[in-house]
Amino acid sequence: MRERIERTWTQLSPVERRLAELVLEHAEDLAGYTGAELADASGTSKASVSRFFRRLGFDSFAQARADARGLRARGVPLGGLPPDAGDAVDLHLAHDARNLAAAAQALDRDALEAAARLLAGARRVVVAGWRNSYPVALHLREQLLQARADVALVPQPGQTVAEEVASLGERDAFVLVAFRRRPPAVAAVLGHVSGLGVPSVVLADPTARPATAAARHRFEVPVDGPGAFDSYAAATAVVAVLAEAVLARCGARGRARRGAVARAHEALSELEVR
Template identity: 45%
Template structure:
């Protein structure tokens, strides 16, 4: 809502007294403005509906609904749109923590047991696992690679620094699996990369935000909510999914996983790469 707030502040002195009343109400209710309609705003401000409509036309919108829908689209596409939250920093912390709790609850409903079981089975049986993530998705992809490689061999993060995806994908086929972490504000190459993987017949899992529209569907679609109470997305549910997948894989191949973890720990001791006193 920052763009709307800036527009209001730039024109505030030119507004009529009734329009200023509506403008002040909007600035005070940025965080929950989407829950109102124009009739409710006019009632709360003690002005006519036409006053509300006139204000939004002055701000460059045909109607209140157009402004509301535009800001919803911006937020859903990943544009950092800050909200004005009551209660200062303490209010932000409280609402963010509640948002995280609600999001994890929704995540369990989105990640069906059937989907997770099928993907875990593929991760256990695949010749190799490739993981791709761009921009904000990269840290999630990197952490997923770090966790999965504790359990099985042949886990690769694609592409390697300074290299191309084509060189990496040339080695992958039907015996392998790719995990594409692709949260919103994806790079322009995403549709072509997705279509290329599908044509190659490489089994594909996709971690993506809910309601994302795709020209084709992957073999496994994991919809991860990224909701936050203000401008920036939260990746707590994404990291929770990484932990869940890794633990499911470990317990599916427990003996093999324990043996590999043991070999890694032996190498830590031999190389003294980690300080055991620091955990």
């Protein structure tokens, strides 16, 4: 929106410039306005609002508003909590509670069991995540390491992924964390790994369906937040459920692994003791 206004600024009338200044001021929450509200706030008319957005290259204000909504739906951090929205903490906690309930309802228990068996029994597990997905992938990898060895995280800083996946085969497992605003590499890596015969697990939001169709197991988690930013509370909860299921499937081997890790922590004095 800002780029469109800057390109046409010299062609705008005084009335349109007044509208442009208002739109720039409220660009982040434009999707929440109606044409009448913009007209009232700028002291213009609905007809002026319509002409202004046509000047910017939209068919109508409705198209401009839909464009703004589409950006937010793809995870672009637009908007934010309005000043009169109420207590921000309560709003976030209530929204996360709804996301957690939705994730729990959507979680296929049979698929969870199958994915846990896969990750517990695989020779090697590679977990991949880019951008906002990386911290979730890191957390999953750290939890899986409590239950079993040979769990890698990609990409590491300065690393490409090819070296980590080139030697994977049918006895291994690939976990892709792919929440929205994903790079194109997500689909390419999953496609390559699937072509090698590697069974895969995907943890993502619903927008990832086209990019992750090749996955054997897919768990969809809502990440939308009440304001400008996405929330990963439900994603973290699903990670905990999946890791717990893997630990249970590892049985005595998992208990032995946890004991070995605990002894190593103690020997290295890596964790505080109270």
